[in-house]
Amino acid sequence: MKAVVFNGELRLAECEKPIPLHGEALIRVILAGICNTDIEITKGYNNYTGILGHEVVGIVEDINGSDKSLLGKRVVTEINFGCRNCSWCASGQYNHCSDRYALGIKRKNGCFAEYFTAPLDVLHEVACGVSDEQAVFTEPLAAALEIVQQHHIKPGDSILVIGDGKLGIIIALALNALNFDITLVGKHKSKLDIALSQGLKAVLLHDVKPERTWDVVVEVTGAVSGFETALALVKPRGVIVLKSTVNSGKELNLTPIVVDEITVLGSRCGPFEPALRLLETGKIDFTQIISEVYPADKAVEAINKSKEKGVLKVLIDFTR
Numbered sequence: 001m002k003a004v005v006f007n008g009e010l011r012l013a014e015c016e017k018p019i020p021l022h023g024e025a026l027i028r029v030i031l032a033g034i035c036n037t038d039i040e041i042t043k044g045y046n047n048y049t050g051i052l053g054h055e056v057v058g059i060v061e062d063i064n065g066s067d068k069s070l071l072g073k074r075v076v077t078e079i080n081f082g083c084r085n086c087s088w089c090a091s092g093q094y095n096h097c098s099d100r101y102a103l104g105i106k107r108k109n110g111c112f113a114e115y116f117t118a119p120l121d122v123l124h125e126v127a128c129g130v131s132d133e134q135a136v137f138t139e140p141l142a143a144a145l146e147i148v149q150q151h152h153i154k155p156g157d158s159i160l161v162i163g164d165g166k167l168g169i170i171i172a173l174a175l176n177a178l179n180f181d182i183t184l185v186g187k188h189k190s191k192l193d194i195a196l197s198q199g200l201k202a203v204l205l206h207d208v209k210p211e212r213t214w215d216v217v218v219e220v221t222g223a224v225s226g227f228e229t230a231l232a233l234v235k236p237r238g239v240i241v242l243k244s245t246v247n248s249g250k251e252l253n254l255t256p257i258v259v260d261e262i263t264v265l266g267s268r269c270g271p272f273e274p275a276l277r278l279l280e281t282g283k284i285d286f287t288q289i290i291s292e293v294y295p296a297d298k299a300v301e302a303i304n305k306s307k308e309k310g311v312l313k314v315l316i317d318f319t320r
Contacts, residue, residue, distance in 0.1 A: 002318075003113035004299045007049045010042050012300050015051070018109065020117045025070060026062040027077070027118060029318040031136045031293075032111050034306040036166070036222075036244075038104070042303070046106060052303075053104040053112030053316075054079040057126060057135040061115070070123055076138040077111075078122035078272055079103040095269050112299060114318050124272045130279045136315060137286040138275050140167055144174035145278070146270030147241055153180055153216060162229055163220030164191040164202075166312050167243060169289055171218055176200045177283040188310065194288045205229075212236070218243055224250045236260040241267050289313045295320045 003015040020026045033055035060070045081101040082094025104110020126135045161172045164186025172184040183201040192202035217230040222244035293315045294302035306314040
């Protein structure tokens, strides 16, 4: 099968079709989405080598186990697979299992291939009314919904999302679909226009009033400047949600967090079932975020394209 492999260099390779272990399914990939994490891996993040990719929709073609209910079904997959033996897994929080596997990120070949395998208990069937182009966004949409899993947002709270990249727009669209008071802030008018076209409030960063008026600020830039902006805009006793990692040697003044009793909340992967239900409502149109779709033979070109400035979501179509 064709697969995108990273082993110090990125290449499209011919690999053996995987065989599912007991309790696993073999999934034929339809569409896969390129995430910033995939790009960071090619720069050395997590020291991962193997087949990349974790955002996917595909068809279950084989199952190694007695439960065949998903055979032939269209599915999406969670990306973390726990050991199932530790206290974290016993409580259902296998995202924090110290011995976990992560699809295309840690110890488990990913979905940038014609086929991949995943445990049955992390697969979710996609409803007929949800297109492949929408379903492939399930994983980042679930990550957006993790915010409301972790923190109770009150009906009257004002929420600011800082960062108009892929994930920032997805988070803003998701929270807006839940009828929260959302404003998206970014530096690119063309990206903010996507939010505006779907009924969100959006404003350029240089037009934001330097006032501490926001109950919840979601930081999605991955830059120190984004965190500093969040600190400058969140209310005393407000909440800053970090949705991207900030890797910098720059010194930060953390005094306001203590003086103003700010809660800083790290937020990562989220629940798939609510994400799929939200997709079924049709309240969000993710197709506007898709910049380009590449065939499998041009998968490496697709990843390079996704690195370009101004590009949003790039998909790889493994059916052609």
